[in-house]
Amino acid sequence: GAVVSQHPSRVICKSGTSVKIECRSLDFQATTMFWYRQFPKQSLMLMATSNEGSKATYEQGVEKDKFLINHASLTLSTLTVTSAHPEDSSFYICSGATARQETQYFGPGTRLLVL
Amino acid sequence: AQSVSQHNHHVILSEAASLELGCNYSYGGTVNLFWYVQYPGQHLQLLLKYFSGDPLVKGIKGFEAEFIKSKFSFNLRKPSVQWSDTAEYFCAVSLTGGYNKLIFGAGTRLAVHP
Numbered sequence: 001g002a003v004v005s006q007h008p009s010r011v012i013c014k015s016g017t018s019v020k021i022e023c024r025s026l027d028f029q030a031t032t033m034f035w036y037r038q039f040p041k042q043s044l045m046l047m048a049t050s051n052e053g054s055k056a057t058y059e060q061g062v063e064k065d066k067f068l069i070n071h072a073s074l075t076l077s078t079l080t081v082t083s084a085h086p087e088d089s090s091f092y093i094c095s096g097a098t099a100r101q102e103t104q105y106f107g108p109g110t111r112l113l114v115l
Numbered sequence: 116a117q118s119v120s121q122h123n124h125h126v127i128l129s130e131a132a133s134l135e136l137g138c139n140y141s142y143g144g145t146v147n148l149f150w151y152v153q154y155p156g157q158h159l160q161l162l163l164k165y166f167s168g169d170p171l172v173k174g175i176k177g178f179e180a181e182f183i184k185s186k187f188s189f190n191l192r193k194p195s196v197q198w199s200d201t202a203e204y205f206c207a208v209s210l211t212g213g214y215n216k217l218i219f220g221a222g223t224r225l226a227v228h229p
Contacts, residue, residue, distance in 0.1 A: 034217070043205060043219040044159075093159070095217075102147050102166065102209060104217060108158035 002028045004096050006107035013084055014115055021079045021110045023094030029074035030096030034104060035067070038091040050077055084114040117142040119208050121220035128196055128227050136191040136223050138206035148189040149207040149217070150180055159205070165189065176200070201227045 003026040013019050023033060032051050036044040048064075050056040050071035058064045066088075068080040077096075081088055091111050095104040122137035140146065150162040163174025170182040180191045189206060206220040 041224075043221045044217075046216060046218075049216060095159075103149070103161060103164060105161070106151075106159040 002026075002096070002098075002105040004030075004094065004105050004107040006092075006094055006110050008110060009108060010111045010113075012113045012115065015085055016083055018080055018082045019084055019112060021081075021092055021094075021112075023077045023079070023096070023107055025075045025096040025105070028096070028098055028105075030077070031074065031099040032097045033071055033077040034095045034097070035069060035077075035079050036093045036095070038093055038109070040091075044093060047079075081112065084112070086114045088112065089114045117208065117210070117218050119206055119218050119220035121204075121206050121223050123223045124221065125224045126226070128225070130198055130227055130229055131195050132227075134191070134193040134196045134200070134225070136204055136206075136225075138189045138191065138220055139187050140189070140206075140208045140218075141187065142208065142210070144210060147209045148180070148182060149209070150174065150178070150189075150191050151205045151207060152202050153205065153222075154202045162191070162204075196225075196227050198227050198229050201225060 005024045007022045035047045038044045047062045048056045048058045050069050052074050056069035071077040091109050093109040095106045097104045118141045120139045148165040151159045152162050153159050163172050165172045165182045173179045178193050203222045203224050205222045207217045209217050
């Protein structure tokens with residue numbers, strides 16, 4: 001199956017700093033990439049959808065200025081959590097999908113802890 | 116708004132027992148249906164999916180699911196579970212066409228005891 005990687009897998013930062021998370025599709029071209037947030041013992045909540053070369057579409061309640069998404073190529077999308085606060089601590093997961101398929105392939109996730 | 120309900124939040128079984136995890140969705144249009152599994156410490160993996168055709172779908176590792184349109188259901192089954200099936204299982208729905216937005220259920224945590 002298609003492989004998606006995320007980097008870093010775990011990050012700890014101080015409150016007020018910004019953190020960038022990378023999502024890469026390793027063996028396919030991801031026309032669309034998705035960013036999810038997963039709280040402990042809860043399901044995945046979609047944060048935003050990005051198409052290569054376009055602005056991301058954010059879900060209701062997700063601050064676009066706080067969670068900056070860039071999808072500059074067909075294999076790379078980045079999520080930057082700006083001015084992170086402890087309530088932003090969570091597990092962030094990305095996925096990729098091709099234009100021809102309607103299946104998403106998920107990355108291993110990034111655990112963010114903001115102190 | 117579309118939603119996905121998974122009836123069982125936590126299931127405990129002994130090895131060789133049969134498994135059925137419920138999943139219902141609310142949407143009147145045509146949908147694609149998925150079951151994903153998340154093993155401890157690992158990322159989400161696709162178990163099986165239904166887009167169209169035969170409503171009984173077979174996936175990896177002996178899992179299958181049946182789409183019953185009249186009941187808006189897509190229950191996951193396995194006739195005989197193994198300890199290695201211990202994981203969290205997520206049902207998800209996407210609308211056909213569009214940009215593949217997935218709506219996930221809350222997940223069911225399965226623990227299989229030897």
